[in-house]
Amino acid sequence: MKKILLFDIGSNSVRTLRVTQDAQLQAQFSGKRVYTTRLAEGLAETGALSQARMLQSLLVIRSLHGELAAQGFLSFAYATSAVRDAVNGAVFIGFVEEIIGKGHARILSGEEEAAFAQQGADPEGGRIILDIGGGSTQIVRPHSRESWPIGCVRAKDLAPFDDLSSITNALYPILSGLFGPPDLDERHNRPILSSERQPAQEALLGVGGTITTLALLCEGKDTFAPWEDKKRIESFALRAVLNSLDSLGGAQRAKVPLLKNRHDVILHGGVILQYLMERLHCTRIDATLSDGLDGYALHLLNTLP
Structure with a gap:
């Protein structure tokens, strides 16, 4: 039987997933947990992961690895935007490997991150997927995968405000520079999104903590509870939730x-x-x-002996 403990080392959190596969190749996923460590905090300003945030992430990994290794689990880890962009990212991954084993941790490229999100959320590959992380955003189309250097934690560093108006005014020019203006389809010499329109009858598919949290808020929930299938966010409901959160104050x-x-x-x-x-x-x-954590777990099951 294969027994895997998988760590997703993100910009905002370390997430975990336990995977077991029996002799009949039946896989079971369980124990998906989130541990907020804010690894990317301050990265936009310094270009490096802070010692305090690295230590916090490593403590989570060491604790869970020690507990599950005693039960026969092999640990693997992948890191995304924060570690990918940091000048000391390779050093941090070295620390992770000292805990879980040499060759058991890797830094994903932006395209790999997008590919695993697609494998986990939409293995058929027919949907446009948005994955808003802490340090980057992945956009997956049926025939292309894009990774952009903006996520909720990095956006907070770039727009250090607490009210919706100031955040919007600060971020929209930055987002326009990355993706192009919302009301235009083409800009010359800009790395913008392709201009194809999403069919009105088909929704985008969203993964990651930002989108799943907003989906629950749009339903009026104030606590997390897992769900099967999907939850829909309408644009008018999103605007209402953001305005409501803004009115609450920090x-x-x-x-x-x-x-x-x-x-x-x-x-x-x-x-x-x-x-x-x-x-x-x-x-x-x-x-x-279902997201990149599930996608990477499937990758391990298909590649490990």
Whole structure:
């Protein structure tokens, strides 16, 4: 039997997944957990991962690896935008390998990150997928995968405000420079999104903590509970939720259980989502809990002896 403990080392959190596969090749995924470590905090300013945030992430990995190794699990890890962009990212991965084993950790490229998100969320490859992370955003189309250096934590560094108006005013020019203006289809010599319109009858597919949190908020939920299939976010509901969160103020947002570890970046992530829905001419997005963590787990099951 294969027994795997997988770590997703992101910009905002370390996520885990336990995977077992029996002799009949039947796989079971369980124990998906999120540990907020804010590894990317300050990265935009210094270009490096801070010692404190690295230590916090390593403590999570060491604790869980020690517990599950005693039960026969092999640990593997992959890192995304924060480690990919940091000048000391390779050093950090070396520390991870000292804990879980040489060759058991790797840094994903932006395209690989997008590919695993597609494998986990939409293995048939027919949907446009948005994955808004802490340090980057992946956009997956049926025939292309794009990774962009903006996520909720990095956006907070670039727009260090607590109100929706200031965040929007600061981020929209940055997002326009990356993706192109929402109301234009072409700009010369810009690395913008392709201009194809998403069919009105088909929603985008959204993965990652920003989008899944906003999906629950759009339903009026204030605590997390896992779900099967998908939850829909309509553009009008997203605007209403962002305005409601804004009216709460930072202190009250921090008291919402669902936002315990995301209260200071949820508006930033919501503005990114709102912008991309406008840019892609789409009024709805379906949120799913299946994502790159599941995709990488499937990759390991298919490649490990």
